[in-house]
Amino acid sequence: MEQAQTRLELFYSQVLAFATLYGGKVLLAIITLLVGLWVIGWISKLLTSTMTRRHVDRDVQPFLLSLVNGLLRVLLLLSIASTLGVQTTSFVAIIGAAGLAVGLALQGSLANFAGGILILIFKPFRVGDLISAQGFTGNVEAIRIFDTTLVTLDNKTIILPNGSLSTSALTNISTKGVIRVDQVYGVGSQNDLDATKASIQKVVNACPYALKDRQHDVLIAKLNPNSREYDVRVWTKSENFWDTHYYMLENIARQFGKDGIEAPKPKMFITNEA
Known part of the structure; x- marks a missing residue:
């Protein structure tokens, strides 16, 4: 006890x-x-x-x-x-x-993580935007922590790491909502200047994607010995960029055929040597 x-x-x-x-x-x-x-x-x-x-x-x-x-x-x-x-x-x-x-x-993964955070906070682009980066052009399908997914015009899925995407130059085609489609067309110098411009202007005026409240340009860009080059600048909505691009290519080719606008003809110079 x-x-x-x-x-x-x-x-x-x-x-x-x-x-x-x-x-x-x-x-x-x-x-x-x-x-x-x-x-x-x-x-x-x-x-x-x-x-x-x-x-x-x-x-x-x-x-x-x-x-x-x-x-x-x-x-x-x-x-x-x-x-x-x-x-x-x-x-x-x-x-x-x-x-x-x-x-x-995880050095690379941490760089991609940091890049993803910067992209999501500062939003240089959003889901659905058409951008051009790292040599690829497409619509942004998803923005994740480590990578961003693009869908190209031919429906290919491109996965870009956010690290390089956040530190390199990129073009956001959709940011302003309106974009200018620039193209260059070469024709033979034997074609009448005014007739060529009028032929191109017909296609510009008929383009369903061209904005009616904008001034579109058909300008002579360069004079060559046997050809002339025309700058064609058409304003359109950002989402219609590719539609406008391919419409102009196809229909200008058709219009040139209808109006008899000929392509440049190569010239050969032959000299007689004694």
Whole structure:
């Protein structure tokens, strides 16, 4: 009986010593945990409202939110461990080394990820836009975190990495809603100048995709010994770019045939040498 009482007193004394030594730290750690969770929640709400206000893509918002939450919770855990007297230097070193290793292993993927975030935030193009980039031209079908998908005119699917797409030059054909289709046509110099311009103008006037409120141009661009080149500039809606391009090519060829506009004729010069 006395032995049990002695053990009980020893236990109480150890608990009291532990409470005296660590009680303040544990209480401070609990307060830090509660305040930290509240701050993380407040930052999450602020970030959500900011992304909504700036029209950040809805598919990206949960990912960014979870990423920020994860980083903040790691910092909170390190802060609590430091409050309890745990040496966090080794943990920080391990986390840094792991982050460096992962970063080196996924260097290309991280560049594509960062590029995807920039594209989704700043929106140099949107889904449905007609763009020309990396030597390809097509409509944007999807913008994902790591890559962007284009569908070309011949219905091929092109997948472009966001890293290079966000840092290189690209042409967004759809941005302004209106675009000019520029073409060059060569005819023989034996054709009457006014008759040639009138023949081209007929096709421009008949083009169903040409905007009626814009001035379209038929200009002489170059004079060659046996030919003339005409710049033809037709304004149209961005989504009708290719329709206008091919309409003009086909129908100008037909109109030239009807009006007797001939192609350049090659000339051969023969000299007699003594």
